[in-house]
Amino acid sequence: MHEPENASARRAATLLLGLSLVLAMSTWFSASAVVPQLRPLWRLSDAAAAWLTISVQLGFVVGALLSSTFNLADLVSARATMLIGATGAAACNIGLLVAGGSGSAIALRFGTGFFLAAVYPPAFKLMATWTRRARGTALGLLAGGIALGSAVPHLVNALGGLDWRLVVSVTSALTVLGGLVAFGLVREGPFPFPRATFDPRQIGKVFKNRGVRLASLGYFGHMWELFAMWAWFGTFFAARAAADPGLASESAPLATFAVIGIGAAGCWLGGVLGDRWARTLTTASMMAASGLCALVIGLLFEGPLWILLLVALAWGFTVIADSAQFSTLVTELADQAYVGTALTLQLAIGFLLTIITIWLIPELEDAFTWRWAFAFLAPGPAIGLIAMLRLKRLDAAPVH
Numbered sequence: 001m002h003e004p005e006n007a008s009a010r011r012a013a014t015l016l017l018g019l020s021l022v023l024a025m026s027t028w029f030s031a032s033a034v035v036p037q038l039r040p041l042w043r044l045s046d047a048a049a050a051w052l053t054i055s056v057q058l059g060f061v062v063g064a065l066l067s068s069t070f071n072l073a074d075l076v077s078a079r080a081t082m083l084i085g086a087t088g089a090a091a092c093n094i095g096l097l098v099a100g101g102s103g104s105a106i107a108l109r110f111g112t113g114f115f116l117a118a119v120y121p122p123a124f125k126l127m128a129t130w131t132r133r134a135r136g137t138a139l140g141l142l143a144g145g146i147a148l149g150s151a152v153p154h155l156v157n158a159l160g161g162l163d164w165r166l167v168v169s170v171t172s173a174l175t176v177l178g179g180l181v182a183f184g185l186v187r188e189g190p191f192p193f194p195r196a197t198f199d200p201r202q203i204g205k206v207f208k209n210r211g212v213r214l215a216s217l218g219y220f221g222h223m224w225e226l227f228a229m230w231a232w233f234g235t236f237f238a239a240r241a242a243a244d245p246g247l248a249s250e251s252a253p254l255a256t257f258a259v260i261g262i263g264a265a266g267c268w269l270g271g272v273l274g275d276r277w278a279r280t281l282t283t284a285s286m287m288a289a290s291g292l293c294a295l296v297i298g299l300l301f302e303g304p305l306w307i308l309l310l311v312a313l314a315w316g317f318t319v320i321a322d323s324a325q326f327s328t329l330v331t332e333l334a335d336q337a338y339v340g341t342a343l344t345l346q347l348a349i350g351f352l353l354t355i356i357t358i359w360l361i362p363e364l365e366d367a368f369t370w371r372w373a374f375a376f377l378a379p380g381p382a383i384g385l386i387a388m389l390r391l392k393r394l395d396a397a398p399v400h
Helices: 007-024 026-042 046-069 078-098 102-116 120-128 135-158 164-185 202-208 210-241 251-261 263-276 279-300 305-319 323-333 336-368 370-377 379-392
Strands: none
Touching: 007 026, 007 078, 007 120, 007 135, 007 164, 026 046, 026 078, 026 102, 026 135, 026 164, 046 102, 046 120, 046 202, 046 336, 078 102, 078 120, 078 164, 120 135, 120 323, 120 336, 135 251, 135 263, 135 323, 202 210, 202 336, 210 251, 210 279, 210 305, 210 323, 210 336, 210 370, 210 379, 251 263, 251 305, 263 279, 263 305, 263 323, 279 305, 279 323, 279 370, 279 379, 323 336, 336 370, 370 379
16 A cells, blocks of 8 residues: 655655755756856857857766666665765866866866766656656656756846856855755655666666657657757847847846746646646647747747747747656656666757757758747657657556
């Protein structure tokens, strides 16, 4: 007999784990806040500035692939893994204070992403042990915290920015604090996953499960769109704002903060709908909406700014609203002893795709202008939508 869900204990765990994850992931977000100051200091080219972001994604992919190969998320306590990962990420981040230029900084950002792979997936697995009935909402709240954390650096820039050394120092300390919160204050919930034994073959078995394969395909389509939109919307809006001399210089970072930050509400609603309606239909609906926004937003580039901003807010809301539901599906469909391995592998491949599209968007803008650049993201959610509708037809899907 399983222990019934305790709502108050679950809420406390969600709050603490959400706080831990946002604090620990702050080193990921920090680069966005300090790049404008580092450009003249280190004489960063556009390519080097882009690699400060891409290297974190690449480090995360490598760390996640190693973790899934050795089943670390299933063999080692999630709380201990998060503390180790947070400490390592903080150490790499603080190293930026003595980095002499872009070369060493890119290597350190790679290390930051590598260690954060030991924070993100275990946090989702740990949260999943606290609930079954409302698992999508709980994981959605974690994803919402990450969306809000990703938006904050743009608000900082809009308000004039902070000294980059202060940002690096504070985010490093916050990351360690996040690991300590997880390790010291969050315990495993009443629905633990079965114990696993070391089996490197599991990484090859994950996608043999058709339900996990389709859920992951949906996630890959989602990730094809998400981070490229987050990375380049500010540049897109700044280019549009430049045509209107009446706009203040901080309008682009403020708009970017709003467009990314509204995703936190989207994650919450996506979780609620996933739990109460259907995860497959929720994710399919959100991808249909976000894909449509990707197709049309460039066509509005020369139109009224308020219409463009409304569509952008709708895009920011829907582009991440489905994110946590793909992870929730994996916790429900995967081999229960190796949920951590499946989650980590799903995240690794998803983040690998983000490297491609983050690099691709400025190339497309150069070739086709902003009118069409974002439209090339739309095939991702289209493929994901098809995968979710196919998953809905499977008997294995927990919600039909």
